[in-house]
Amino acid sequence: MSVRTIHVQGNVMARNDEYADRIRRRLRDAGVIAFNLISSPGSGKTTLLERTLDRLDAEFPIAVVTGDVQTENDARRLERHTGRLVQAVVTDGGCHLDARQIHDAVGALDLRETRLLFVENVGNLVCPATWDLGEAAKIVVLSVTEGEDKPLKYPTAFRRARYAVFNKIDLLPHLDYDLDMAVRYARQINPEIETFFVSAQTGEGMDAWYRFLRSRVSGREAA
């Protein structure tokens, strides 16, 4: 049973990686930095992007591709925060975005008018972790309302991500959540992971996030 699944998965993955390489080349040639946001449902990816568009879209053009199992709700929320096209990929039951879908979505973007591309993946900590979408880096977004042991329970996502954004820190006073322990767990899985601590709702901690994005776009930090 599992052998058969793995075999097909292997073929699908090889095709995915071909598309991912194509995307990566196109983005590099156009000077676009792409981040693939991965999280469980409800961690606040869309709110993080809304705030980020509000703050940075006037500084440099940002494109967004959203992935959802069903509905275009996230894309509709985001289009209110940018004059640019927001691409919605509805996977119709699929638990992750694949590079073919991103390839098509990127094809509809004017890359000369784009410096930063966010891919908001399907809300899921398992499936999206292993799929290369041609991004510069994966970013895992966590809500501090989840348990501290999420990095241990979903290690692939944390191993493949270069950055972790701990969101909803405004709720910490009302929670029994040990942030230091959560960070320790994340580093246990991925010692190189870089962390941000924000409330996309209140804006707390967002300046460090904006500084990071500005430095990546301006190329002051190595890709």
Next chain:
Amino acid sequence: MSVRTIHVQGNVMARNDEYADRIRRRLRDAGVIAFNLISSPGSGKTTLLERTLDRLDAEFPIAVVTGDVQTENDARRLERHTGRLVQAVVTDGGCHLDARQIHDAVGALDLRETRLLFVENVGNLVCPATWDLGEAAKIVVLSVTEGEDKPLKYPTAFRRARYAVFNKIDLLPHLDYDLDMAVRYARQINPEIETFFVSAQTGEGMDAWYRFLRSRVSGREAA
């Protein structure tokens, strides 16, 4: 690409459903009610079960099978709340439990000493929704820290679930969350869905949940 995947998935599903039917027969013969808990990571399934074991395990014997991609953390947390065996299934990357795994886990239980079985599925709102584990009903657990539109974005989970537990209601005063709207969305997807509103942390609203479980175990409510 997708056709091939669907084909294999079909075979796997057919085999799964055979196992699910076997489980369902065994549980029915033994007079055990089984619930399959589905949610995103961090919605509080484990805390809900901890509280439930603390309150009800002395009234009737409850067995638990936990599913996790990695670690046995949930099972270890739960074993402190019951004298009975807690089965941990580590899917090693798999994004849901399947009936074969539950069949093996149930085989190790003394069903004569069990009245209620909880299956705590992998934290994921997509994959587990379509897999029949031989349960009497699926229960979707939501945290009110997630967005109200989760039912629309993950419709399969809400369509297949007979019950929805809205958890962490103690945080409502600190959140910009419209509970009525979330319930409306859930009913839009599944008009028959029955709802509970609880804080597994503070105990608020748990009495209705306990009453429901007692009535199911005593057979006062139809399966």
